[in-house]
């Protein structure tokens with residue numbers, strides 16, 4: 001599977017695709033371009049249209065409008081079996097009446113692969129997912145993680161140009177899920193197929209993807225690299241959906257910049273044009289030692305009262321009540337050379353102005 | 363009290379029921395068929411000696427096999443069709459399938475007399491359309507028995523197949539398709555093997571019920587369509603208890619033999635269906 005003659009990933013293009021179920025628009029004006037060999041994740045809450053997009057690409061669901069192209073060729077009129085696409089299902093969908101070997105050999109048999117070649121390819125695919133010794137078992141005799149890996153081997157054994165995964169890890173327990181993330185990354189660099197990965201788990205999306213398309217109500221709310229989606233969310237929805245954040249409404253202040261009523265502070269102009277709100281990640285906020293000034297003159301400083309410390313392991317997260325009555329979160333590493341804060345302690349907090357991300361849309 | 367004892371007490375009512383309504387009656391039948399008053403095989407010899415009795419037995423087997431096969435050939439596709447419908451439509455269709463089960467077999471058989479009789483609906487239609495000018499003999503024929511029994515037993519077949527089919531994860535078919543199977547291949551290699559057990563179970567249930575059928579062959583069949591149950595009934599009415607019991611034993615053993623054979627065969631079938639290289 002590593003020889004140079006193998007086909008590598010294909011380009012995928014969704015062009016204004018829509019899908020309606022009665023009054024529900026499962027997808028609306030869905031426009032997306034995925035590069036050859038890219039690992040793209042569709043991330044969004046349940047019901048945001050991720051599965052619908054994937055099913056249209058796979059050929060299980062008919063689009064109401066628009067076009068989908070793979071390497072420039074429209075595929076909407078092709079049946080699933082002609083699309084050269086592999087897929088891993090959430091439920092794994094292993095054939096219960098076939099052995100592991102027969103499951104993985106299934107796509108090769110249908111392609112009339114000669115027996116000796118088929119045996120080699122199946123063995124290679126099973127070795128790749130470290131299940132070489134399990135060829136004779138039935139799926140029901142395997143653990144969840146092993147079934148998942150058989151499903152993966154079956155999906156890639158015929159070297160599809162595109163690999164689809166719909167919530168493929170969510171049936172596994174936490175530890176296994178994290179181990180599988182690494183395997184999938186590894187597999188991606190080895191196979192070179194384009195991967196479209198669907199999840200509602202932002203952690204999965206952040207660690208696996210080249211790019212993340214954050215979905216909401218059948219549309220793409222933002223599409224970017226993981227670090228940019230995390231650091232530069234453009235909408236309230238994205239800021240809240242990915243990671244934890246504090247959102248504050250802002251109003252334009254005199255002399256440019258914005259005023260944050262909840263904090264009673266102003267943030268200078270830089271990049272704040274048109275901002276309706278700001279997003280402040282809990283880890284970007286620092287508590288100052290008793291009575292001291294900000295270590296750096298440009299920082300924005302405000303006061304609050306500790307409500308609830310939450311021990312998270314290497315970090316502690318504090319809920320802080322603001323004079324305006326709102327509550328916000330900030331997080332710091334433990335043992336910062338200061339006694340831990342306790343409930344009802346007064347605390348002075350500070351952040352750098354450029355850590356406040358302007359939110360321009362809902 | 364040890365746990366095992368408590369459990370056996372809980373099982374007592376069920377056991378009592380089984381003994382009263384199953385073990386004791388079957389015991390009595392075996393006793394009557396084999397002892398008169400000393401052990402004897404006379405009743406069985408009588409059965410083997412007369413060709414007419416054997417003919418009834420073979421007829422019972424033939425009718426049961428044909429009815430079971432016909433129910434399979436009609437019921438399986440119907441169940442498949444219903445399973446493929448949108449989820450909201452399925453319960454409605456299944457309800458329609460089940461409605462006839464709420465009418466007694468007697469009523470449904472009488473209905474067939476109305477439909478197939480000399481002045482019945484079918485003959486009326488045939489004559490109106492000018493296809494025939496004399497009424498055709500439809501009632502009191504072997505064909506009538508087949509039609510009546512299939513109609514009566516078909517819902518059971520459909521329900522059994524349907525419930526096996528709804529157990530099949532729809533994603534298995536999708537997986538087959540995306541892996542390269544045309545829809546016919548996905549059916550042959552995935553759906554068919556996974557629904558086969560249900561189909562076999564349905565066929566066997568229909569077969570067992572057919573083996574004991576009584577009313578339908580008596581009311582809408584001809585004289586040659588007599589089945590074992592009819593023969594047993596006529597022997598009982600002539601107070602030939604011993605012979606009637608022997609006939610019942612033969613019917614029971616034949617049914618059990620077919621069941622066991624079918625079960626053994628299915629295991630191989632399911633396995634073979636998974637193996638096939640071309641659908």
Ligand SMILES: Nc1ncnc2c1ncn2[C@@H]1O[C@H](COP(=O)(O)OP(=O)(O)O)[C@@H](O)[C@H]1O
Pocket residue numbers: 021024025026044045046047048049050051052053
């Ligand atoms: N077969 C269907 N019939 C009716 N509505 C559907 C169907 N499939 C999906 N939907 C609707 O389309 C929307 C998007 O669904 P889906 O693509 O499954 O979301 P996701 O995978 O992001 O959870 C939801 O509102 C869902 O209820």
Ligand SMILES: [Mg+2]
Pocket residue numbers: 050051052
């Ligand atoms: Mg989904």
